[in-house]
Amino acid sequence: MVQQSLFKNRTFSILLLAGIFAIVGFSMFLTTTTWYVTTSLSASSLGLVLISATVPRLIMMVFGGVIADKYKKSLIMFWTNLIQSMLLFSIFLLVSSDNMSLMLLLILSGVFGMLDAFFGPASSSMIPKIVEKWQLQQANAYFQGIDQISFIIGPILAGVIMEVSSVATSYFVASIFVFLSAVIIFPPFVKEGNVEKTDQTKPLHDLKEGISYIRRSSFLLTGILVLITLNFFIFGTLNIAFPLVVDLHGGSPINLSAMEVSLGVGMIFSTIILSKVRIKRKGRASIIGLLAAILSFLIFSQAPSLILLTVLVFFIGFSMSFVYIPFFTAVQETTDNRLMGRVMSIIFLAMNGFDPIAYGVVSALITVGISVKLTLLTFGIAGLIVALIIYFRARNYVKA
Numbered sequence: 001m002v003q004q005s006l007f008k009n010r011t012f013s014i015l016l017l018a019g020i021f022a023i024v025g026f027s028m029f030l031t032t033t034t035w036y037v038t039t040s041l042s043a044s045s046l047g048l049v050l051i052s053a054t055v056p057r058l059i060m061m062v063f064g065g066v067i068a069d070k071y072k073k074s075l076i077m078f079w080t081n082l083i084q085s086m087l088l089f090s091i092f093l094l095v096s097s098d099n100m101s102l103m104l105l106l107i108l109s110g111v112f113g114m115l116d117a118f119f120g121p122a123s124s125s126m127i128p129k130i131v132e133k134w135q136l137q138q139a140n141a142y143f144q145g146i147d148q149i150s151f152i153i154g155p156i157l158a159g160v161i162m163e164v165s166s167v168a169t170s171y172f173v174a175s176i177f178v179f180l181s182a183v184i185i186f187p188p189f190v191k192e193g194n195v196e197k198t199d200q201t202k203p204l205h206d207l208k209e210g211i212s213y214i215r216r217s218s219f220l221l222t223g224i225l226v227l228i229t230l231n232f233f234i235f236g237t238l239n240i241a242f243p244l245v246v247d248l249h250g251g252s253p254i255n256l257s258a259m260e261v262s263l264g265v266g267m268i269f270s271t272i273i274l275s276k277v278r279i280k281r282k283g284r285a286s287i288i289g290l291l292a293a294i295l296s297f298l299i300f301s302q303a304p305s306l307i308l309l310t311v312l313v314f315f316i317g318f319s320m321s322f323v324y325i326p327f328f329t330a331v332q333e334t335t336d337n338r339l340m341g342r343v344m345s346i347i348f349l350a351m352n353g354f355d356p357i358a359y360g361v362v363s364a365l366i367t368v369g370i371s372v373k374l375t376l377l378t379f380g381i382a383g384l385i386v387a388l389i390i391y392f393r394a395r396n397y398v399k400a
Contacts (some may be wrong), residue, residue, distance in 0.1 A: 006138055011130045011191045016142060018185040019123060020150050022081055025177035026116060027154025029088060032170040033109065035162060036095065041102050051356070052106045057113035058353050064118040065125070065345025066207055069338060073126035074190040080119045081182035087112050088175035096168035121345035128332040128340060130191075137329040138275045144325055145271035148264040148317075155260075210342025219283065219334075220343070222397040223327045225390060226286055227351045230323050233383030234297050234316065236358030237376065238263070244372045249306050262310045266317025274325050282326035283397040287390065289322030294383045301376035 006012060030053065037049050067076060087108055094100040123143075131139045161170040214220045246256045279285045293316050300312040328347075335343050358379075365375045391398060 006131065006135050006142075009131060012127075012139065014184055014190055015123060015126060015130065016146060018077065018081075018181045019143065020146055021177045021181035021184065022077075022119060023147055023150035024154045024157065025084075025088070025174045025181065027151045028158040028170060028174035028177065029112065031155040031158040032162065032167055032174065033105070035158075036167045037102075037105070040167070041100075041105070049102075049106060049109055053109040053113040054352075054356065055113075056110045057117045058349060060114045060117035061121065061345050061349045061352075062207055062210075062342070063345075065121040065210065065342040067118060068122040068125050068341025068345070072187060073122040073129070073341075074185050074187045076118050076122040077185045078182050078187055080115050080122075081178050081185065084112055084115050085175045085179035085182060087115075088171055088178060092168055092171040092175060095171060096166075117345075120348055121341045124328070124344045124348075125340040128335075128337060133333055134278075136332050137278055137325065140325045140328050140332070141271040141275035141321075144321055145268050145275070148267045148271070152261055152264045207342065210339055210346055213336075213339050214343060214346060218394075219397055220331065220347075222390065222394045223283070223286065223331070224347060224350045226290055226323060226327065226387075227347065228354055229383055229386050229390070230290055230293060230320065231351050232354040232358050233379050233386070234293050235320065236355035237362055237379050238297075238313070238316070239355065240359045240362050241372065241376055244366065245309060245376075246306065248372050249309070251306050255306050255310070258310050259313050262313040263317040266314040266319075267321045269314075270318045270321035271325065274321060279326050279329075281399065282330040283394075283399065285326040286323045287387070287398055289319050289326075290387050291384075291391070293319035293323065294380060294387055298377065298380040298384065301373055301380050 033049060033053070091100070091105070091108055094104065127139050127143070128136060157173070158170045161173055214224070242259050243256055246252075246259070249255075296312055296315040296319060300309060300316065303309045303312055328344075331343060331347065332340070362375055362379075365378075366372060
């Protein structure tokens with residue numbers, strides 16, 4: 001069985017387990033910080049803290065890919081998690097002793113986010129090194145599914161701990177999770193293989209080489225445009241739309257949690273399918289996934305009830321995995337291993353870099369008096385136009 005042979009791969013299992021602990025810890029950190037800033041520091045500074053945790057991460061992500069191509073991936077992940085666990089423990093000590101200030105939290109959040117920029121490219125570029133090429137789609141499906149499950153578990157765990165104990169305890173538990181990730185991915189435990197020989201060039205030159213490689217590939221450029229369309233018009237917009245839509249329909253925090261969980265569950269279901277069914281025409285699958293997500297989003301924008309909204313979010317999440325996983329798999333199958341870290345980091349940057357822009361545009365439109373429903377409808381129609389242009393103009397990508 002394909003599934004059995006993949007999980008017999010000890011290194012793959014170690015990487016998967018390390019990812020679970022790291023993501024649970026990271027999501028606990030974000031949830032705990034959001035609550036702590038809102039209730040104990042300054043609610044008006046919440047946006048500033050979130051920016052400090054996310055923007056430096058985006059900036060450093062491309063350099064994280066450069067480092068991933070030069071050094072052992074397991075070594076990068078180990079030191080990243082170890083330092084992050086120390087930072088979280090420091091936050092725990094400062095919060096528990098009531099010595100935390102907004103400025104200190106901004107600095108620590110920024111450093112924490114910058115470190116996380118090294119973990120993602122290292123883990124994603126390590127997958128093609130430790131599994132067979134025919135197992136790549138299944139391996140990516142498992143990783144995407146684990147990501148979603150961990151991002152559901154982390155906030156729930158943080159909420160329960162803060163409810164029964166304290167914010168400080170939640171930070172402490174998050175530090176333990178991240179430390180365990182470091183222990184699991186400790187390089188002597190991992191059979192990774194040697195790093196391919198590279199020229200001793202400057203990081204900026206290495207980064208330019210990665211960008212040049214992508215520019216020469218019409219498949220990569222089109223795939224990145226597909227990801228940008230999904231993240232800007234759909235995913236980034238949903239993140240800020242959830243509380244607005246719930247409030248519009250007179251819902252409660254329970255309804256908000258239900259929508260977030262529904263999105264994650266939808267992605268988990270589709271990753272299970274993708275772990276069983278191998279897709280040959282990956283470009284076509286990602287375009288169809290994008291169109292399905294946009295059509296579900298358009299219906300979502302005008303849905304009249306919270307129950308229907310929650311159901312539609314499931315289908316949006318279900319469609320999104322069919323965009324990410326086939327494209328990531330195709331990239332890993334065709335990209336030179338010497339450049340894998342840089343290529344994957346640039347792809348992640350293109351994806352995640354448009355989320356903050358979506359937040360800003362949606363907020364601005366609502367601030368000037370445009371309704372939530374009309375704003376979401378406008379984003380959906382614009383996204384559909386872009387997706388159709390890609391579908392009809394990029395025929396080589398669709399056939400790939």
